[in-house]
Amino acid sequence: xxxxxxxxxxxxxxxxxxxxxxxxxxxxxxxxxxxxxxxxxxxxxxxxxxxxxxxxxxxxxxxxxxxxxxxxxxxxxxxxxxxxxxxxxxxxxxxxxxxxxxxxxxxxxxxxxxxxxxxxxxxxxxxxxxxxxxxxxxxxxxxxxxxxxxxxxxxxxxxxxxxxxxxxxxxxx
Amino acid sequence: xxxxxxxxxxxxxxxxxxxxxxxxxxxxxxxxxxxxxxxxxxxxxxxxxxxxxxxxxxxxxxxxxxxxxxxxxxxxxxxxxxxxxxxxxxxxxxxxxxxxxxxxxxxxxxxxxxxxxxxxxxxxxxxxxxxxxxxxxxxxxxxxxxxxxxxxxxxxxxxxxxxxxxxxxxxxxxxxxxxxxxxxxxxxxxxxxxxxxxxxxxxxxxxxxxxxxxxxxxxxxxxxxxxxxxxxxxxxxxxxxxxxxxxxxxxxxxxxxxxxxxxxxxxxxxxxxxxxxxxxx
Ligand code: SF4
Numbered sequence: 203x204x205x206x207x208x209x210x211x212x213x214x215x216x217x218x219x220x221x222x223x224x225x226x227x228x229x230x231x232x233x234x235x236x237x238x239x240x241x242x243x244x245x246x247x248x249x250x251x252x253x254x255x256x257x258x259x260x261x262x263x264x265x266x267x268x269x270x271x272x273x274x275x276x277x278x279x280x281x282x283x284x285x286x287x288x289x290x291x292x293x294x295x296x297x298x299x300x301x302x303x304x305x306x307x308x309x310x311x312x313x314x315x316x317x318x319x320x321x322x323x324x325x326x327x328x329x330x331x332x333x334x335x336x337x338x339x340x341x342x343x344x345x346x347x348x349x350x351x352x353x354x355x356x357x358x359x360x361x362x363x364x365x366x367x368x369x370x371x372x373x374x375x
Numbered sequence: 376x377x378x379x380x381x382x383x384x385x386x387x388x389x390x391x392x393x394x395x396x397x398x399x400x401x402x403x404x405x406x407x408x409x410x411x412x413x414x415x416x417x418x419x420x421x422x423x424x425x426x427x428x429x430x431x432x433x434x435x436x437x438x439x440x441x442x443x444x445x446x447x448x449x450x451x452x453x454x455x456x457x458x459x460x461x462x463x464x465x466x467x468x469x470x471x472x473x474x475x476x477x478x479x480x481x482x483x484x485x486x487x488x489x490x491x492x493x494x495x496x497x498x499x500x501x502x503x504x505x506x507x508x509x510x511x512x513x514x515x516x517x518x519x520x521x522x523x524x525x526x527x528x529x530x531x532x533x534x535x536x537x538x539x540x541x542x543x544x545x546x547x548x549x550x551x552x553x554x555x556x557x558x559x560x561x562x563x564x565x566x567x568x569x570x571x572x573x574x575x576x577x578x579x580x581x582x583x584x585x586x587x588x589x590x591x592x593x594x595x596x597x598x599x600x601x602x603x604x605x606x607x608x609x610x611x612x613x614x615x616x617x618x619x620x621x622x623x624x625x626x627x628x629x630x631x632x633x634x635x636x637x638x639x640x641x642x643x644x645x646x647x648x649x650x651x652x653x654x655x656x
Binding site: 223264267268269272275276277281283303304305325326327329330331334348350361363373374 | 436438524554
């Protein structure tokens with residue numbers, strides 16, 4: 203199976219095709235509904251962002267609380283299409299990788315192609331299993347949102363399937 | 376009369392939250408295993424294996440099966456010979472809070488549906504029924520919203536053909552597509568009123584999934600369940616929506632008498648992480 207790293211994404215994303223299975227290592231940021239709303243608003247107002255989105259990976263995930271002795275709690279993907287209205291703005295400022303579950307809108311697929319980004323799927327409803335691929339986790343922004351805060355995660359060999367490739371092709375078409 | 380103290384209820388609810396979120400139901404595991412055997416494609420098998428691995432890790436390490444530990448739904452049957460000392464609903468909600476805190480389960484409920492705000496643990500959606508006897512039965516069903524968002528209700532004409540009802544149910548699954556974490560378990564409520572049909576659809580998810588060969592069934596509702604299952608599994612949605620024969624691993628129907636002028640049908644979809652736990656005091 204192909205291994206990719208978030209540090210080398212600009213080089214590696216172009217070679218991926220919808221349906222490919224890959225293992226991801228590096229840094230990803232969690233963000234779901236409320237964090238997306240806030241990020242998009244901040245971009246529109248040109249105010250500073252709590253994370254650097256240039257070349258960034260976002261994981262649509264709101265983990266459980268972290269049990270004692272563990273790096274993170276259960277942390278599977280949430281439904282991606284709820285972020286669709288915010289995704290184009292984020293892509294424009296540099297977002298390159300997204301991880302979630304389910305389909306994306308036609309418009310998001312077009313924008314993914316335009317910005318040469320990639321949307322990945324991961325095992326849905328498998329938060330306990332996926333926690334094993336997270337080596338470090340810390341909340342870094344919007345902490346007042348609780349599970350909807352932005353966490354910085356370091357992942358190792360996180361299992362993914364390419365959902366929409368940088369040509370805008372979807373595995374669901 | 377039998378006295379039951381509210382604090383026992385609180386403790387039981389807390390335990391049930393942990394059990395439901397850490398231990399996948401036996402009937403669900405059985406159906407996942409047969410889906411694994413049925414499927415031929417490598418990727419489909421891999422996904423089903425990941426789902427089963429996930430439930431084993433959750434059980435072994437006391438981790439939530441899914442990070443969406445749901446809106447807690449609590450079904451209570453109170454024997455009519457029971458006297459409850461203390462505040463029942465308060466005890467249930469305190470129990471939810473205790474259990475969710477202890478298990479590091481996620482706070483996924485906002486107090487105000489419009490203003491939203493920081494998520495908290497409860498309140499639960501509580502359904503209370505009074506039955507015969509001197510026992511108190513509690514079922515906790517943490518319902519994730521990836522699948523709850525796909526619920527549908529239709530008020531059919533009373534003269535409608537059964538095929539149109541089937542089509543409505545199949546269409547609901549089609550609309551859910553890959554988003555609600557297939558393989559699914561489908562809860563269907565037929566009859567009653569609009570509100571009662573949606574309640575029945577949810578309640579149907581509490582029933583044990585039992586798949587038996589169609590030809591052996593004489594009960595028309597059981598037959599309908601199996602026919603729906605066979606037809607939905609031709610949709611090729613499959614695990615994670617990436618294709619396969621296992622779009623659903625169970626269809627459960629609950630019915631109730633209804634009015635001469637109507638035929639309410641509600642569908643409540645559950646993801647493969649169908650979690651519920653039962654306790655009796
Ligand atoms: S639909 Fe079910 S399995 Fe999927 S994220 Fe929600 S609760 Fe988890």
